[in-house]
Amino acid sequence: MKRWLRQRVDAAYEQLLTREISGAPTHVAVIQDGNRRYARRKGEDETAGHRAGARTTEQVLEWCQDIGVEELTLYAFSTENFERPPEEREALFDLLEEKLREFADADRVHENEVRIRALGAVDQLPERVRDAVDYAERRTRGYDEFVLNIALAYGGRSQLLEAARGVAADVEAGSIDPDEIDVETIERRLYDDPVRDVDLIIRTGGDERTSNFLPWHANGNEAAVFFCTPYWPEFSKTDFLRGIRTYESREESWRRTRARRALALLGAVGDAELPEARSIVTRFRDSLPTAERPDEDDLETIESGTAAAD
Template identity: 65%
Template structure:
């Protein structure tokens, strides 16, 4: 198939996918995998693959704006990446400095009020990268229309361990009581500013694992996961929309499951539990096939199934 025809097919498919998108995730997290393999495929050095990947990052930001996503987290450099040779990491650190400052000074970033944050063990990064991080986060710290989290020197379990130790220190100091520890407290200890629960994880490059990425916010929220074959520099809007569609299917499946469970329980619940079950069934039954929805004789929608006592 010649390139012109292939581009036309992709354009039509992309348009169809765009029309199918009816629900938008609030927070998407992306594992940008495949930059180095892309570079090797092109006969280039690893850092050239990372530079090609930055162009995809800028495109993904625009796609997020277009469909109404509010938060994007990019897994850019893990704690494991420190094991790579300096000749590979140093050009990447230079690229990070360049692009962080470029984002901070971008008219588009300021027009769209993008708040840029960096999460991870920042103190392990070279000083020049830390300075670029400080500049970028300071320039955008007052914005709240869109949040871009960049995970650098990041490890999900390391973040959880750090939070647990901080809480243990507060307990030992008598600042908090063990019984006062709750979800909100842990989330406040994980990052300087709150991060929304992750609705969708996208991983490029063909890998089928989430690599210790945002375990508290993704696993705890049962996030949908989309594994995409193209390397990050090759990741297209078509691939992105397919990921969004995966999220929608996951949400619809979850709603159907909730509705079916609620309807199944209605006939065996105690009287005082019926109102809650009815509310769940009513809220989600629209996601079921018509044949499974309750009718006027179903206790989910009538008062006759509820017994009252004086």
């Protein structure tokens, strides 16, 4: 297909997807895969691929703000990345330092009150990168309109392991009763500041795995996952909107399932559970197909039958 025709088709598809989207996830997490493969295909070195990917990152930040996403987490450097060749690793550190400082000084970041935070074992990074992290966090600490998390030296399992060790130490010291351990107890030890549950994970580059990324906040929330084939530097707004549509479809399916379960429970539970089941049906009733959607009289009939059976 000729380039000009492809551009017109892509623009039309983007407009169609934009019209179809009715809401946005609160927290999107992105695994930016394919920078090196993109560079090799172009006959360039890995550094060129990472720099091309950095430009895509800037665009995605804008797209998220345009549709109402409130938090974006980018998997920028994993613990496994320390095993890369020294020259590539150092080039990545240079790029991270440069972009962190550039983002921290960008007018659009301050105009939109974007808070920049680092997640992960930042103390394992070179001093120049740690200094850039500190600079970006200090420059944007007072903002709360949008949160941009940069996952650096990050490994989901290691984060959970450290949190578990912290809780175990507190139990041994007697400062926590084991019966008092709850979700908040773990979350307080994962990060200094709260991280929202992940609603959507996007992974580029063709691999269909989440690579140990935010397991507590994604798996626990049953996040939608969108895998796509473009390398990260090629990731387009159309791809992004397809990911958002995947999230919306996942949310609609979840609501429909909850409504069906609650509707079935109305005819089987006792008086103590009736208010909660009825509340769920009322909340998610519109997610059901019209033929399955109960009205108020139907709900009263179901509840009356339950009460009579008791």
